[in-house]
Amino acid sequence: MKDVLIVGAGVTGSFIAKELSKYDLDVVVVERKSGPGLDQTKGCSGIIHPLQLPFSSLKSKLCLKGNAMMDAEAEELGFTFKRVGLILVATNIITFLAIPLIQLYFRLNGVVSKRLSKKKVLEMVPNVREDIWGGLFLPTAGVVNPVEMTASAIRFAKANGVEVHYDCEVTGIEKKGEGFVVKTTKGDFEARCVINCAGLYADDIARMVGYEMTITPGKGTHIVFAERGFSNHLTVAIPLKPNKRTKGGGALISFDGKPLWGPNLIDVDSKEDTSVKKEEIEGIIGKFSPLFKRRPEGVVAFYAGLRSIAGTDFVINQPVDGFINVAGIQSPGLTAAPAIAKMVIEMLSSRFELKKKKDIKKPHWIRLSKMDDDAIRKAIDENEDFGEIVCLCNMVSKAEIIKALEEGGCFDTVRHLTWAGMDCCKCHAEIMRIIEERAGKVKKEIEGSEIVW
Amino acid sequence: MVVVVGAGYAGISVAEKLREEGVEAKVYEMRGKGGELAEFARIEEFKEYYAKYIEKVEESEVEVIKGCVVSTNPFKVISPRGLEVGEEDNFFICTGAVDLTPAASEIYGKRVAGIYTLETAIRLLAMGKRIGNKVLVIARKDEGILKPLENHLADRDYEVEVLVSKEPAEVYGSRRVERVEVGGESISCGALVVYGGRVPFNPKNLKGKLAGNVVECTYDYEKVEKNVQSIMF
Numbered sequence: 001m002k003d004v005l006i007v008g009a010g011v012t013g014s015f016i017a018k019e020l021s022k023y024d025l026d027v028v029v030v031e032r033k034s035g036p037g038l039d040q041t042k043g044c045s046g047i048i049h050p051l052q053l054p055f056s057s058l059k060s061k062l063c064l065k066g067n068a069m070m071d072a073e074a075e076e077l078g079f080t081f082k083r084v085g086l087i088l089v090a091t092n093i094i095t096f097l098a099i100p101l102i103q104l105y106f107r108l109n110g111v112v113s114k115r116l117s118k119k120k121v122l123e124m125v126p127n128v129r130e131d132i133w134g135g136l137f138l139p140t141a142g143v144v145n146p147v148e149m150t151a152s153a154i155r156f157a158k159a160n161g162v163e164v165h166y167d168c169e170v171t172g173i174e175k176k177g178e179g180f181v182v183k184t185t186k187g188d189f190e191a192r193c194v195i196n197c198a199g200l201y202a203d204d205i206a207r208m209v210g211y212e213m214t215i216t217p218g219k220g221t222h223i224v225f226a227e228r229g230f231s232n233h234l235t236v237a238i239p240l241k242p243n244k245r246t247k248g249g250g251a252l253i254s255f256d257g258k259p260l261w262g263p264n265l266i267d268v269d270s271k272e273d274t275s276v277k278k279e280e281i282e283g284i285i286g287k288f289s290p291l292f293k294r295r296p297e298g299v300v301a302f303y304a305g306l307r308s309i310a311g312t313d314f315v316i317n318q319p320v321d322g323f324i325n326v327a328g329i330q331s332p333g334l335t336a337a338p339a340i341a342k343m344v345i346e347m348l349s350s351r352f353e354l355k356k357k358k359d360i361k362k363p364h365w366i367r368l369s370k371m372d373d374d375a376i377r378k379a380i381d382e383n384e385d386f387g388e389i390v391c392l393c394n395m396v397s398k399a400e401i402i403k404a405l406e407e408g409g410c411f412d413t414v415r416h417l418t419w420a421g422m423d424c425c426k427c428h429a430e431i432m433r434i435i436e437e438r439a440g441k442v443k444k445e446i447e448g449s450e451i452v453w
Numbered sequence: 454m455v456v457v458v459g460a461g462y463a464g465i466s467v468a469e470k471l472r473e474e475g476v477e478a479k480v481y482e483m484r485g486k487g488g489e490l491a492e493f494a495r496i497e498e499f500k501e502y503y504a505k506y507i508e509k510v511e512e513s514e515v516e517v518i519k520g521c522v523v524s525t526n527p528f529k530v531i532s533p534r535g536l537e538v539g540e541e542d543n544f545f546i547c548t549g550a551v552d553l554t555p556a557a558s559e560i561y562g563k564r565v566a567g568i569y570t571l572e573t574a575i576r577l578l579a580m581g582k583r584i585g586n587k588v589l590v591i592a593r594k595d596e597g598i599l600k601p602l603e604n605h606l607a608d609r610d611y612e613v614e615v616l617v618s619k620e621p622a623e624v625y626g627s628r629r630v631e632r633v634e635v636g637g638e639s640i641s642c643g644a645l646v647v648y649g650g651r652v653p654f655n656p657k658n659l660k661g662k663l664a665g666n667v668v669e670c671t672y673d674y675e676k677v678e679k680n681v682q683s684i685m686f
Contacts, residue, residue, distance in 0.1 A: 275563045301554060424551045448628040449629060
């Protein structure tokens with residue numbers, strides 16, 4: 001019998017697995033998709049938020065705690081994290097006059113910010129329109145690649161003994177003795193504890209142990225532009241009236257500096273509805289363009305993700321002894337993930353004698369583009385696949401593609417983890433060829449999504 | 454020393470011209486000689502359509518060094534042999550063009566498996582791979598390449614429909630493409646090949662004189678040839 005079974009290898013499940021892997025516990029993760037972080041996680045904006053309102057909510061507390069932990073997490077797990085900062089821009093006199101109050105309110109709740117003159121805002125983001133009034137800078141805001149962040153946590157967990165099963169969907173849970181039998185499409189698992197990190201389907205999983213909850217999907221659409229450096233900070237206009245359900249998105253930037261505009265919030269019926277509508281893209285452009293003198297050049301991609309919404313806050317509870325829900329993890333779930341993991345460990349401490357392992361392994365991801373000349377020479381010397389560049393835009397080698405296949409082996413994981421083919425399609429066919437050569441087939445992200453054969 | 458980055462049609466033409474003028478050039482290419490023409494040469498219908506250009510690169514005696522120029526200043530080449538770092542200041546950038554992404558080609562809807570740019574589709578077909586059974590090709594502009602593509606797909610037992618249209622399209626499907634709505638019409642298909650046009654493929658660390666797919670990016674090599682000529686003469 002396993003000690004802990006985690007349902008879902010999204011950012012939440014992966015960070016819990018990572019944290020648990022530091023202890024003497026037998027842990028298994030089951031995931032319905034073919035790699036880590038390919039559902040809600042992949043569809044989010046990749047923003048490490050500086051704060052979340054209302055400050056009294058659980059999600060706000062976990063957001064602040066997770067944000068403060070992020071540098072250490074990035075260092076420990078080896079994922080790329082940049083504190084690019086967020087500029088709240090006052091576009092009219094009303095929001096401009098409100099800045100001192102906003103700043104005070106933030107400070108009383110432990111969030112540092114810096115007032116910016118109009119001149120300073122324009123210096124920091126020259127593309128912002130000249131008729132703005134001023135702004136407020138939140139230096140703790142940052143960006144990550146959510147799939148890379150998640151896969152890094154899973155890699156750490158695996159290196160420290162956690163078992164991970166992909167293409168493995170939970171079909172039922174039965175109570176057995178002091179634990180559970182979890183039935184999946186890849187057979188039965190017995191575990192003393194089950195942690196429900198099933199995202200959009202967390203309600204289905206909770207129902208299997210008799211806990212009633214409803215997760216509703218809230219779609220967020222994004223547009224990615226090609227022009228790096230259009231803005232080097234997240235840029236958001238201060239709204240006249242805050243929306244209770246969403247922070248409202250903004251002119252964000254992606255982990256690699258490309259402008260990333262969005263997300264909106266659209267209620268959809270289906271938990272698989274990640275379709276991008278023309279009017280949504282036009283809506284996003286219409287909403288965020290007025291902040292700037294011009295639009296960023298070149299469109300790279302559109303994508304939509306789904307938030308799993310269970311009321312207004314995160315739902316982290318233990319409705320049945322040994323069964324923990326980590327559900328309704330909508331924004332700012334990515335930011336909160338490390339703090340959620342700590343909270344879950346705390347919840348498990350009454351059940352297990354938590355003893356830290358003596359030898360904790362820190363596997364590191366090798367990125368050719370971040371190496372100096374000597375390191376590149378050494379890497380190619382040891383493995384000539386490092387000398388075969390597949391993606392010229394982001395300088396990704398064949399060796400990195402092959403290494404990424406250890407995390408599930410599908411096209412989307414490989415791209416997000418290595419950053420190959422994230423700018424254009426030039427190397428897509430070559431990536432597919434390498435995946436097929438090594439893994440036998442090329443899936444996009446889940447069984448039934450074969451791209452080439 | 455002059456360095457030519459890329460050994461496609463433009464790179465080979467530039468190197469030949471330089472040689473005629475008595476200038477020695479080193480030509481680097483990350484894959485094989487011929488660039489995308491080498492891929493076209495593996496598909497019968499394309500080989501015929503691009504015969505003139507394929508012959509030119511195949512017959513050229515220009516020597517090509519396999520290696521990827523990752524930056525021009527400083528000059529760095531990565532290959533399985535290792536990393537070369539040197540000092541060169543005369544570069545011809547002949548890295549060609551790349552297809553616009555599906556998003557830039559106004560393809561909306563689901564991002565499921567089975568959506569390919571024309572370029573990716575051709576590369577996969579050249580490898581002898583299959584991309585579906587029923588293929589819809591949406592081209593935002595009409596170019597000569599569409600005909601040999603259609604013939605090739607039909608010859609390989611694909612059901613194929615080529616649509617030249619400027620209308621935005623929306624993809625539907627759960628795991629793979631199931632149908633595409635375009636111009637008020639719903640077309641059932643298992644794969645969507647998108648051609649929205651091409652843009653120069655000029656990675657940010659490569660600086661030099663541009664040759665090839667510069668003035669107008671296209672699959673039409675008559676225009677590529679004109680671009681090369683205008684730079685060289």
